[in-house]
Every structure is written in structure tokens, then in C-alpha cells.
Amino acid sequence: MNAPTGRDYRQIPGTYVFDGEHCRKGYALNMFCKSLDSESNRMAFRADSTVYLDKFELSVDQRRAVLDRDWIAMLRLGGNIYYTFKLAIFDGLTMQHVGAAMSTDGMSVDEFRAMMISGGRPIKGNRNVEEWSHG
Known part of the structure; x- marks a missing residue:
């Protein structure tokens, strides 16, 4: 830690x-x-x-x-x-373009927009940097 x-x-x-x-x-x-x-x-x-x-x-x-x-x-x-x-x-560019460009998943603008409309990224695995370091 x-x-x-x-x-x-x-x-x-x-x-x-x-x-x-x-x-x-x-x-x-x-x-x-x-x-x-x-x-x-x-x-x-x-x-x-x-x-x-x-x-x-x-x-x-x-x-x-x-x-x-x-x-x-x-x-x-x-x-x-x-x-x-x-x-x-x-x-x-729109904010969706920038959001997609900043995505670590290499999302397209349409994929980013759809993710945000459906509620955004899941919280699991995204709460603390330690969660990222343990797989």
C-alpha cells in the first residue's frame, strides 16, 4: 500500500x-x-x-x-x-470526442456516448488505485 x-x-x-x-x-x-x-x-x-x-x-x-x-x-x-x-x-471536438480519446479502452465516440447513456463505467475496480494494481 x-x-x-x-x-x-x-x-x-x-x-x-x-x-x-x-x-x-x-x-x-x-x-x-x-x-x-x-x-x-x-x-x-x-x-x-x-x-x-x-x-x-x-x-x-x-x-x-x-x-x-x-x-x-x-x-x-x-x-x-x-x-x-x-x-x-x-x-x-465535442466533450464526447475528448472523453473517448481519454478512454484507456480505445473507445470510439459512439461507444463512449453509449457507455455514458447507460450509466458510465462500473465502480468495481475503479474506486482506488490499489484495485488496479491487483488485477
Whole structure:
């Protein structure tokens, strides 16, 4: 068993809580995503995304996650789902597209939508990271 971290929610598989630590870690990433609210910024990002990203003090991993549209990596690296979703909207994606892309099962959008309509993922095996480590 892992030593307690003082944050019980860190034991929930696939959960990236936007707490103070994540806020500090993801500040530049979230400010980039927030910048996409402006049409002129969207145009600049569309024209040359790598040059546009130079305006933000992103870590190498954050930059790669943005360019690869690695949604889970963005959350792990301090991204707030509400800000990172601005990038998904920029790409013309829905929340179902992002949810399917973040699925470890490699679900299609239709499969993800059907799973959510039928009640979501089962709780068994998804309550604590220890359940994942024991098969």
C-alpha cells in the first residue's frame, strides 16, 4: 500500500483534481488555452502553432501534449478541463470526442456516448488505485 499523501483523491484512478499544486504546475498551459477565447489568437495559433506556443512558458511536456492533443497528459501536467476543452473546441471536438480519446479502452465516440447513456463505467475496480494494481 502506498503511504498516505494527505490527498485521498489521489488514490482514485484516472482522477486529476485541479488543486493548488495543479494550478501552479499548469498555469502557463491554462493561460495558453484561455488565450484561444480571442479570435486573433486562434488565427495566430492556426497559422503557426509552434510559434504561437513560444509566447507561453510551457514545459517541454506541456508543449508536446498540446501539439499531440494528448488530453490526459494535459490534465496530468496541470491542465484544467475547462481550459483544455477550449483547445478541443478550437479543433471542433465535442466533450464526447475528448472523453473517448481519454478512454484507456480505445473507445470510439459512439461507444463512449453509449457507455455514458447507460450509466458510465462500473465502480468495481475503479474506486482506488490499489484495485488496479491487483488485477
